[in-house]
Amino acid sequence: MAVSTPTALRELSGVQRCLVEIRRMILAGDLLPGQKVHQGDLAEQLKVSRIPVREALAQLHAEGLLVHKPNTGFTVARFNSGDLADIYLMRRLLETELIRSIDLAAVDADLMDDILERMDHLRPAESSEEYQRLNREFHFLLLDPSAMELVRQEVSRLWYISGFYRSLYLYEPEAPGHLRAEHEAIVAAVRAEDVDELIRVSDAHRSGTERLVVQRLGRGRER
Amino acid sequence: MAVSTPTALRELSGVQRCLVEIRRMILAGDLLPGQKVHQGDLAEQLKVSRIPVREALAQLHAEGLLVHKPNTGFTVARFNSGDLADIYLMRRLLETELIRSIDLAAVDADLMDDILERMDHLRPAESSEEYQRLNREFHFLLLDPSAMELVRQEVSRLWYISGFYRSLYLYEPEAPGHLRAEHEAIVAAVRAEDVDELIRVSDAHRSGTERLVVQRLGRGRER
């Protein structure tokens, strides 16, 4: 095995690497919703046999990121606006509970600001992947202190499966400004340790992005 | 291929059969929480190679029914009372939304009564598996008419992963009576098309079972 493997992935199993990589491809739009997922190609790209690829695909299928048709294979899940409404509804309900369960004093607001700072230096439309990663990190800095493991895991899943669609609104020219203001309001509420206000601004932020995503979905033509 | 394969499973793929069977084993308590899941044994039992078994296990892992440790294999997930609290919390939030989204006139209350009737003729402690199946069918007769696909799928998952623990309270002598009364209240609210009342009695039913499950969990000694 050559020197080229990124250190972080070196000691992961084949299945793990496949999981991480295929998820990334879908979120980054390398694999588009509705598109067929070719096991042989992935195996070749990831330099493993089809066995670990298939196990990763099975997991992503269970997560809801892929659809499976017997003897035909997997395709990337396509969500219509109703599906996205379901996802955002679940996020609202579950994230609200997470926020209520957290001791806001335990949240690292400085680090959150730090991430916002880094996001400022990025043009979302050009570094979508990095921007998304930071965005996710920002929001989970808030949610991670919660002790409700299973709820957090589910919220995490909801983020993943809708990641590609969420990335769409980043291309809206007015998006970064809105996001910045809403993110600041979130940090401010954290600093003030005002739970009700935090829930209010989080809801506003979530609804705002949902509206943009659904708009964009409509403009992307049907389904 | 001999004649013995149950007709319903004949045309399912190996992975599908493994999924159904392994899930059943866990819910039925053939595989207990914390117990190791032996791939070779399962493959032999299910008359397939380890490949489809592993793909099924990967899916059950993603569903949260199994835990995986690299190079050591899978074990059945163990939930402590906090985990169960998370599950019941999520069920309450999501099932409430499902109920609100349903046209109660579209629910087949007669069929629900029918199932209650059949449950009456069973001693839960003796036919746990069948009783659980009917119980699940009863509740999803109510929830299935909802158009919120993804929410329903998630509620379904929450039922699955906690199925074994839910089965525990069936052994409580006072359980059948409580259940019967609560189930009747649910059907009555459906017939009256009284959403608020339906949510109220559903909450009561859910909290009641949660309390019994956690009690039982405590009596089962730690974790």
Add this chain to the structure above:
DNA sequence: ACATGCAAGAATGTATACGTTCTTGTCCGC
């Protein structure tokens, strides 16, 4: 020209086989 059927190719699904890692029981040293 269009629909239908068929054959070649490709992709999936699974069995077998093998290398690697972990577990377990034993032996050695303290």
Add this chain to the structure above:
DNA sequence: GCGGACAAGAACGTATACATTCTTGCATGT
């Protein structure tokens, strides 16, 4: 007698190989 190293065995993880199913393009007939 007890704890730790070591070796044998078992179990996991994955590559290879093959059977089955699906897709696709062409030929055939209407």
